[in-house]
Amino acid sequence: MDKIQIIGGNPLIGEVKISGAKNSALPIMAASLLTDEVISISNIPYLSDINSMIKLLESLNVTVTKKKKNINFKSKKPSSFSASYELVRRMRASFLILGPLLARYGNASVSLPGGCAIGTRPVDLHLDGFEKMGVQFKINSGYISGNCKGGLKGSVIKLKRISVGATENLMMAATLAEGNTVIKNSAREPEIVDLAELLIKMGANIEGHGSEVIKITGRKKLNGCNFRIMPDRIESGTFVLCVFGCSGKIKLLNLNKSICKHLQDIFKPLKSLSLIPQDGGKSLLVEKKKETEVMLKVKTREYPGFPTDLQAQLTSSLLKTRGKSEIQENIFENRFMHVSELIRMGANLKQNGSTVIVSKTDNLKGAEVMATDLRASSSLVIAGLMADGQTIINRVYHLDRGYEEIEKKLERCGAKIKRIKK
Structure with a gap:
């Protein structure tokens, strides 16, 4: 080493x-799963976590190509909706693929995430929010599997604790959910605002990002776009x-x-x-x-x-x-x-x-x-x-x-x- x-x-x-901000780039890369059109992202930093996310997305049938200073992402329906432990264990941000997969396909299986060893980072806030949107979960052998027959439904979700990851995951999922979603006690970080701005460029209807209450009206489909990381x-x-x-x-x-x-x-x-x-x-x-x-x-x-x-x-x-x-x-x-x-x-x-x-x-x-x-x-x-x-x-x-x-x-x-x- x-x-x-x-x-x-x-x-x-x-x-x-x-x-470019790693903590903005990772959820934005995960958001490429929400559309079948090309997402072209610039100012992405060259980091090992970025490479780990690229490998994870490629395992889910996302084509990743580098063009000059941009990285392009084009998502197609994967043969499997499961993200393996070998890929997910490297960083906790890999859990952010759960929301986009559930929103677009109604099905996802993700290994419990890894990342920095600095104490417990529970995913219960993510799961509680998704359950209010109609997802049923099973946890088996270190994997969390979710299914929502009939698609996600908009809901009012109040986070028990402020969580950047849960806010990002639920906000992404809500962009394709049926009806309106309100996330209360949401995180206010600039990286969340950056993600919301990307989703809006993709056609999402989002208000209140950067405040304690985020409102999202779901759409049937999102489009591709160009975006520069903060x-x-x-x-x-x-x-x-x-x-x-x-x-x-x-x-x-x-x-x-x-x-x-x-x-x-x-x-x-x-x-x-x-x-x-x-x-x-x-x-x-x-x-x-x-x-x-x-x-x-x-x-x-x-x-x-x-x-x-x-x-x-x-x-x-x-x-x-x-x-x-x-x-x-x-x-x-x-x-x-x-x-x-x-x-x-x-x-x-x-x-x-x-x-x-x-x-x-x-x-x-x-x-x-x-x-x-x-x-x-x-x-x-x-x-x-x-x-x-x-x-x-x-x-x-x-x-x-x-x-x-x-x-x-x-x-x-x-x-x-x-x-x-x-």
């Missing part, structure tokens, strides 16, 4: 082109925190006004960090100013709150700041697996249940560490960039699931970082 080698201690100066706000935030931890000045390219504002909002407490939108909001100038004492109390929240997907990176970036900060994880349990690896590097961290306390680390040293999940892996990259000496990160396949050539982007900004291929 590949490793990442980092020699820390260099400020970051340069430009970084932000990739920029990745989590990758953007990761690079902002790289600058905060390492000092320097970088310009993030390929953004939009909404993401620039979101980054300004969530990082406002970091007083030594300057975030200035440029080029009409298409880029963001990120600069670390004079060091100040930091005393944060951060709680991860659903959008527009502080993202759980940036919690680990924030922890690393605070290691050398004066003061004591508390970071509380409210979305997923067991999302502090990076803490023990950071402590191996000398990090002054204490975990108390769902909270980690970050105190100034005077002697952060490079070490050999192991990535345990996607965002933990990027937190180790940040720590390695900040540390004295050499850091070796093992199991970087986690990193490749969500970051497109992060080592090359950082190297172009002056970081001493390289991939060691095995």
